[in-house]
Amino acid sequence: MRTSLGEIETALVSLARSVAIDTGVSSIEELPPFADADKAWSALESSGLLSLRDDGGSVLDLILCAEQFAAALSASPFIGAVLGRELVGATSERIVTSLDGHIAPDALGAERVAFVRAGHTHVTNSDSVILTADRSRVAMTTTSSDVTAISAADEAGFLALTQLLLGADLVGNGIAAIEDAVSYACEREQFGAPVGSFQAVQHLLADAWVDLVAARNSVRSAAWKLGNSTSDAHSAAARAALVASEAGVRGCETATQILGGIGHTWEHLTSVRLRRALMSRALLPAPSEELLCARIGVTPTGAALDDGFDLRDDVVEASFRARLQTWLSTNPVITDWHRQLAAAGFVGVSMPTEAGGFGLPVTCEAIVSEELGDNGFPSPPAIAHLAHALAEFGTTEQREVHLARMLDGSVRWCQGFSEPGAGSDLAAVRTRANIDGDDFVINGRKIWTSEAFQSEWILLLCRTNEHPHRGLSVLLLPLNSPGIEVSTIITAWGSEEFAEVSFTDVRVPKSALLGVEGQGWEIAMSLLAVERGPADIGWISKFRGTASALLSDPTIASRPDVQRVAAWIEALDATVAVTLTDRRNGTFDSTSGSIDKLLMTKVDQLLHDVALQSDSQALFQETSESLERYLWARAASVFGGTSQIQKNIVAQRILGLPRS
Template structure:
């Protein structure tokens, strides 16, 4: 449509004016700490122009953009190699959760600083003994007067070292799914300790977070106490939206760059490597087609997020493995190229673990799509 093409030109023009060469490609998986102050400032400029809350309803200060326009934005953002945003946990997860399930007071308190990227958020779900089995969390919270007191440990908490707030899934009563609550907890207080986790890549964007009688206001529970599982699942559903299209544009750029590297180093002369590069292209086309088809559905199949995660995580791991073989076969790759592809290879080892391991995702598909009996997940 002509209006959508005009919208695409508007995005391109804004990025042309505001995006500097120094920021192109900054951040991303395995490099979340890279140029962080500059990326934060860029994110706040995006927010000021209304781009970060494109999908939010107008009533909550967003643009109320159609799905087609959300896809266009993420395509153009990825194609421009704009930096990884630092507010995505807030705008794509916490914000929509509060709009749908939060109280008016919670919306009034938190949505404005989410829109402007004045406050950053992290996610307090996984624990040392409860990752993919999220209902097994043992972090506890109890009411003490008009405050919740939180004790426990979270792990693999992205960006906790720069976050102002954390949404924490904590056990507030006995039980399993029905004993959990979803709390909004300030990070900058004496009862919260953040310890970076050094990764294979040498970076430390993930953290351990310890809550030692940390406190938050009694009214900062989203939904009723004990309804945390429902709220937590809603948050995860909001995460998997139109932004996945932009992620896949980034995948395409990685693949194009790897093909160019294979040609420049002579690795493309190997028939097997050429076949694997072609297969990677075909698999990415399937992933993109499936994603667009799903986004267009009013009610996607319940196991679809698991299917998408299985597809993209295995694809990116395979690309990292292919990159190592291209580097080994060819010659003359620059030190910058070697560092880039080694980092992708190392970080992609975690892709099939975080966000629900692929073993868990296959179990969900087996039960919800194929109707097989529930397996033992202990």
Template sequence: MEDDELALLRDTAARIAESLRPADTTRLTAADPSRGAAVLERAGLTGMRAAGATATQVAVVATELARTLAPVAYVDREAGDDAALTLALLCADLVGVARGALDDALQHAHTRAQFGRAIGAFQAVAHLAADAAVDLAAAEAFASHAAWAVDALPPDEATAVATAAREVCAEAAVSVCETAIQILGGMGMTWEHLAHVRLRRAHAERRRGVAGERKAGALPDLRALDSPAEAAFRSELIAWIDRFDAGAHDSAGRPRLAWHRALYAAGYVGVSFPAASGGRGMPAAYEAIVNDELGFRGMPPVPPIGHLAHALRRFGSDAQRGTHLADLLSGAVAWCQGFSEPGAGSDLAALTTKARRDGDAYIVDGAKIWTSDAVDSDRCLLLCRTGGAGHKGLSMLIVPMDAPGVRVDPIVTAFETREFAQVFFDGVRVPVGDLLGAEGDGWGIAMALLAYERGPADIGWTSRLAAAVADMRVRGTGGDPVLAHRLDHAERWLYALRLRVRTRLRMRGPEADGDPGPEGSIDKLLLTRVDKLIGRLRLDLLGDEAMTGYLWSRAAGIYGGTEQIQRDIVAQRVLGLPRGR
């Protein structure tokens, strides 16, 4: 079924569900007689043929009915020996209950005022709502996949998927319902309000046993979901990896650039960029395939230049794209990104590096910090101030790193690397033609660029985490049941992250014309959560051998914008909560 058909079905089901929404708990009695095929009867009202309904169709209707707590006990549908179908419907119900709980909480956060403003403007409330949105996004991705699996996979695989999905959906639903009560305050603890009903229902379905469900077992490899064209591309990539000779591409001076150039020469950097710019014109999902296979094979990731390349592609002039884009993708010229400053990290609008117009050039003075790969870079995409205070006074310049007045001081990290540096600009002269966009466009360009930098697939991180989990599976947990449970838990949440990433990449279109937008902050928060989960587990399982990875997992909540800033973005730009003062 096409996405637009599912959307129409969802909208129709939502209208029916709203008509059945109970006003309070009086219509929600334990003796509700609706059982069996009730969900299909309701689905029939949407115009869907009940007899031939797919699990995906039924799950869409089930989710909407659960969202409003419509009095239809569709999860009690007699499914016979079809454990996967029963579990998939439970997942749909859990997602619907959680969605309804969050909707109620958001409405309250908009209308309830304290200290002269809506409570949703308070960061404490906004961050609760943002975390709930991350839980819900993971559950929605897994629930949709579970329903699809019932229709598309062999029964054993479908049951494995649906069993794992139920675990994630139940955990997420309980968390979201608990959060909703916290946001609702005392109102959420009254008998008449539906909040406690939602929480009771989430717990009941979390504990419910389903005959035939699997308590453990490997989840199907998501790489098996490739389309024929994607599978052919993956096979081509695997063959190249198998032939790759690292020694033939070794470079004592700039090993990262040597890898970049070898990967580009083989056709695996910027595959979603137009051919005229040095890419292959493929859909954005192919970028994830490259990152996946490199991560699974223990190879270095794709050079992290996608966010810079997208900024040039979208905002550069024809002359700038012609001069810089192909060289950036190929690694012929190395680039870095100059954003953070000693006094402006999360608050980029407060940066003080200035660019003063002087005839046909800008004179740049200031300093940047935490600039990745600055030591080896030839160009810097520099966010600087050309106007007054605030974000409206910011512009973006392309600055040669060998220009007089540029100084780079490496920073040694806790992992004993020198990939970061502080960069000083002292009277650096930059031609006006190297202004990206127009004066004052810097903030918009920076926000679009950061949306790509936060993407789990764009930075090649999901496959590294998957490889880490696979390694722990091979090593085993030494018979420790607690560690075994934590490994199962981490693997399920990583699977949810990867499902979310697949869906989001397919929404970008064939040439990645749109940036990930504010919902990319949900992806980044989910990535951060999973990264920390796996980093701590590896440390507890492997000891000092895993310390570097653990320390990197702590950095996941910092680079690309801190967790706290990502929560602000989700709360305000995704959930629509008011800004704080």
């Protein structure tokens, strides 16, 4: 699986951006009808972008180009012309497409209009040119005279391509709108500071950015599926368009809000971007109920390509998946799940072989999570992040003593980070470890420690001096040490998976130090970067299962909220796939984990709110799975880093907004 763009695709994006900027709009005065129609068509024709499909280009290639034309507010008729050629084939005529047989958008300078009606493709002369609310593009009206039937069209495929091209337009336009708003927020000052330093502004922009990134990934993923004729291609396109329409319009609305008064004037292009988004949303063909109610998450099969975007398993991944599926089919009885998985070779699969792992790509970790989730098995043990920290920072002796037993499940571990006064703010950790001779003496408390009652060892973040970051260190210690007390925390949904761990004059030797003294912050950040990612795939598998149950119920499957959450699950799936590819390629930026976390939380809460509302008896029982999952989902915006802190990270470290 690869979701990064290959060299050819990257070069294509660069070409499309150049043509788009050349035909784009940088001021109100350049809007149609003042734009040069012949220039726009000539630029498309001479660039070769119109003949991409004729030359073997993919659906994804078209989508990548459409994003660039939208970002530049180009008056180019790219989408209309591409769809016209899709219907009639290669032609020297300047043909665009009418989606309803009456109005043809992107029609600047066109000679003829093609459209689908009653299973046939038709071509007609234009009747008149009109200027729509979307001032960055021109439309034409058509009449039914001079209509010629050409051939039966693949209406479903054409519909899907139309949805994806308009979805790409919404995404490209929305992302550019947010980028414009970020630039403005960095420069505009109020109350003696840039408005972009205000948390309220940062959170608005972060929310919009996360949605747009998800929409872009969803559209690109669906484009690959359509180009490769996967069984779920048409439903994926319908869902991607739904997400893109929501994210694209919201992005432009957010940008308008951030710009304040100037954003509501005719002179600023933000209003044009909003109009373009509204127009693209209005043009989106309505998908059928059948597509929106289709099964979620079909794993593409076949041999992956050598370069570029490809959702199929490569040879290593396919072989690993087949071996895991065979093992699961013959090992239905769960006794000691961690040990069972480890003995079969499915724990620590991406760990280096010298560290006790199998040296496989990180995507194989995701395959384990996906297959277990899809088949109703428990999640894999959550120790990958601890094992990676130990392998990276541990001494030879520490690795030899602990790694193998951590991976095979013979010794269970937990992570001691959060405290009553230090949740998202790990620099505020107060649990103290003072040196006394050859020992550290530990005093303090940890809270929300997952699986502490079932664990025998703890990886403990503690303070060894007063500097917020350089004063943190990590110790490895047994939980049966004198002075340690573990107390259960019962959650709102009735589980006992969390605990409070108290330390009173606990002594451990200096050899318990992981890394060097003062390296705790670095270790913690490295550990947290590994914590998410492959494990997220397991959650997505469970989300798919819940959503599939909703979609299979004919009494609720057609509800807009059910279809919306199914669309956002696919967007989440596509986004986490991008993160996994970055991890495999060594290009992973830990800040992208904040996008994944925010999107995961959004989908978790959307899904289980809908599921609870769909379970009429859930609130009239002492306990119900729907209620438990709903309550757990509410906690998703707190555990693993609160949503508000994740938004700060997205705003400041991804969008580049100033700190307050």
